Amino acid sequence: MAKRIAAFGEVMMRLQVPGYELLSQASTLNYSFSGTGVNVLSALARFGHTGYLVSRLPANPLGEAAISYIRKLGIAEKHIARGGNYVGMYFLENGFGVRPSRVTYTNRQESSFNTAPEETYDFETIAKNIDIAHFCGIALAMNDSVRSHMTRFARTVKEQGGTVVFDCNYRPSLWGDNGYEKAKPHIEDMLHLADIVMMNEKDAIHVLGMKTEKETRHEQLTELLPAVAQRYNIRVIAGTHRSINGDNTHVLQGFMLKQNIFTLSKSLTFSVYDRIGAGDAFASGIVHGESEQFSPEKTVGFAVAAGMLAHTVVGDTPMSSESDIVRIMTEALGDVER
Numbered sequence: 001m002a003k004r005i006a007a008f009g010e011v012m013m014r015l016q017v018p019g020y021e022l023l024s025q026a027s028t029l030n031y032s033f034s035g036t037g038v039n040v041l042s043a044l045a046r047f048g049h050t051g052y053l054v055s056r057l058p059a060n061p062l063g064e065a066a067i068s069y070i071r072k073l074g075i076a077e078k079h080i081a082r083g084g085n086y087v088g089m090y091f092l093e094n095g096f097g098v099r100p101s102r103v104t105y106t107n108r109q110e111s112s113f114n115t116a117p118e119e120t121y122d123f124e125t126i127a128k129n130i131d132i133a134h135f136c137g138i139a140l141a142m143n144d145s146v147r148s149h150m151t152r153f154a155r156t157v158k159e160q161g162g163t164v165v166f167d168c169n170y171r172p173s174l175w176g177d178n179g180y181e182k183a184k185p186h187i188e189d190m191l192h193l194a195d196i197v198m199m200n201e202k203d204a205i206h207v208l209g210m211k212t213e214k215e216t217r218h219e220q221l222t223e224l225l226p227a228v229a230q231r232y233n234i235r236v237i238a239g240t241h242r243s244i245n246g247d248n249t250h251v252l253q254g255f256m257l258k259q260n261i262f263t264l265s266k267s268l269t270f271s272v273y274d275r276i277g278a279g280d281a282f283a284s285g286i287v288h289g290e291s292e293q294f295s296p297e298k299t300v301g302f303a304v305a306a307g308m309l310a311h312t313v314v315g316d317t318p319m320s321s322e323s324d325i326v327r328i329m330t331e332a333l334g335d336v337e338r
């Protein structure tokens, strides 16, 4: 059934160096807009849900440009507050061969979203009119005021009987020195409130400090995640394992833990055009599968195929429809369609 979904998060301006040049070599940049909330809602709008972005943008031409972009993606703008002066930015240098892609965040703390005053958002009204709210660990890394918005909104959604989705999305560069220690209490606050969580064993080991004697990622995952689900009372935990082959193709396998049962997707191998936003596409697939009451096998298969397709589209924002994803799950790769 189509759901009303709100995502709380920052709209980012992505400044991408064209081709494979470094920032130090290039003289032009391509800009687009992004942010985990934008990405997740774009995907969910394509699957037939209604998406509301809960954010804050400046009342100036930059804010207008961001809103036009969001509108074009089919995301409802009525919960976007206006005020402050800046849009958060990040620079992207594309990797090539053995050189990985690189993201550099700039003075994000000063953005409209990260300086939003305490009473900016009417969480009561928003929570009464949605079914699901999505939150992300990137916003949690920002400052105490954003963290307070997040926990307040998530608590209000729970009080209204809604579903809380939380993507751990740990970004080392945003948490800084002793990042794991700083992040742990805040991630735990969100885990206690969440019904559906995106994470893998790295979050359990490094952020939550859980111990395991197991050596392979898969064994660590299957040992630790049921303990996480039990400790924080989480209904569904899902995520991916990625590996990168010598020929630069990536292998992605999705997993989902529900009612103490692990379901794994097929391992998909594919070439990568633009890797950023693939985790958000996967998360959207899980939210869609749960909303439509798909079986765990179908949900995780759908989510990983959505993640794979997001690697083939330029920009952070997933653009695939449900039928694009179902086709890729069921059909062999083909030549030009004409």
Ligand SMILES: Nc1ncnc2c1ncn2[C@@H]1O[C@H](COP(=O)(O)OP(=O)(O)O)[C@@H](O)[C@H]1O
Pocket (backbone or CB within 6 Å): 167, 168, 169, 170, 171, 172, 198, 199, 200, 202, 203, 206, 207, 239, 240, 242, 277, 278, 279, 280
């Ligand atoms: N250095 C790290 N320490 C702890 N957890 C991490 C680290 N890097 C990534 N993770 C976690 O691993 C998971 C997947 O990472 P991510 O970079 O978001 O990949 P994807 O975009 O494929 O989802 C996320 O839940 C993230 O929090």
Ligand SMILES: O=C(O)C[C@@H](O)[C@H](O)C(=O)COP(=O)(O)O
Pocket (backbone or CB within 6 Å): 010, 012, 034, 035, 036, 039, 090, 138, 169, 275, 276, 277, 278, 279, 280, 281, 316
């Ligand atoms: O910084 C943000 O708020 C998000 C963007 O940097 C970007 O969209 C992103 O990190 C997406 O995450 P992924 O889907 O895990 O690649």
